[in-house]
Amino acid sequence: MSESALPATVYVVGVGPGETDLLTLRAVKVLERCEVIFHPGPRDDSGFALAVVAPLLRPNQLIRGAELAMRRGPDDGTVGYDRVAQRLAHEASQGRPVAFLTEGDPMLFGSGSYVAERLRLIAPDVPVEIVPGVSASSAAAARLGWPLAQKDEILTICPGTYHSDEIGAILDRGGPVCWFKAAAVLPRLVEELRQRGRLDRAALIERIGHPDERVFLDISEALLVDLSYFSLVLVR
Ligand SMILES: C[S@@+](CC[C@H](N)C(=O)[O-])C[C@H]1O[C@@H](n2cnc3c(N)ncnc32)[C@H](O)[C@@H]1O
Known part of the structure; x- marks a missing residue:
């Protein structure tokens, strides 16, 4: 690029929870346009988000894994x-x-x-466009046929690992709760729900939309298996 030429755009693309046909049309168009594609995965050729878009990629696009660790503890x-x-x-x-x-x-x-926040700080001249995606919370609601929120309900979306001591208090506020990062706090969540007689109002979904997706309508059964970081619990 000559020194006077404008920088190209960085697109931050939401790929949805897993199924390629849940990508937005805009995401598909943007991916067609991009010469280089970074994803959070551990290797250039492997990653959760990469797997979603893999069927759309061309051999001449450069794919780079950014090695952003997905951990179960508070350090994410x-x-x-x-x-x-x-x-x-x-x-x-x-x-x-x-x-x-x-x-x-x-x-x-x-x-x-x-990443978009950091980009605006370190390279304010680089245009950044965010392409929204279908959240795992919406996908879970659709999979279960459970509305995320209706009428006067207040929906709580809680990153469980940051609030493991507040699980009971959050449940007592009432209203539907979507628990992200649920695997690490599952024993506590099961116990607090059991104490409130609400175990049958909860479901856990692991790796929604991926070929190895699992749905637990009795979330205490999920205590017996090794769960992926990509697991959420919906409570209604
Ligand atoms: C850092 S949050 C990212 C949420 C994501 N940006 C979204 O809109 O769905 C990561 C948590 O989202 C949930 N999650 C993301 N994708 C998921 C999937 N395909 N299946 C189940 N849970 C998922 C899990 O609870 C995971 O620990």
């Missing part, structure tokens, strides 16, 4: 966001349209939201 791997933002800014400054993939919706606890 924020360390790499600056590094990813630097790499995206570099590609855009060379005139190459570049995408960063995020599972679900980028602006709902998504790594894309942190």
Whole structure:
């Protein structure tokens, strides 16, 4: 790119929960346009978000794993966001349209939201466009046929690992709750629900929309298996 040329756009793309046909048309168009595609996964050729878009990619697109750790504890791997933002800014400054993939919706606890914030700080001249995606919470509601919220209900979306001591209090507020990062807090969640006679109002879904998806309508059964980080609990 010549020095006077404008940088290309960085697209932060929500890929939805798992099924390729839940990508938005905009996401598909953006991915067609991008020469370089970064995803949060551990290797260039492997990752949760990458698997969603894999059927759409062309051999001449450069795919890069950003190695953003998905951990079960309170440290959810924020360390790499600056590094990813630097790499995206570099590609855009060379005139190459570049995408960063995020599972679900980028602006709902998504790594894309942190990367976009860092980008605006370190490369304010680089245009950033956010492409929304279907959140795992919406996909779970659809899978179960349970509305996320109706009428006067107040929906709580809670990243469980940050609030493990508040599970009972959150349930006592009433209203539907979507528990993200549910695997690590499941024993406590099961116990608090049991105490309130609400176990039958909860379901756990692991890896929604992926070929190995599992649905537990009795969430205490999920205590017996090794669960993926990509598990959520919906309580109505
Ligand atoms: C950091 S949050 C990201 C949420 C995402 N941005 C969204 O809009 O769905 C990660 C948590 O979302 C939930 N999650 C994301 N994708 C999922 C999927 N396909 N199946 C089940 N849970 C998922 C899990 O609870 C996981 O621990």
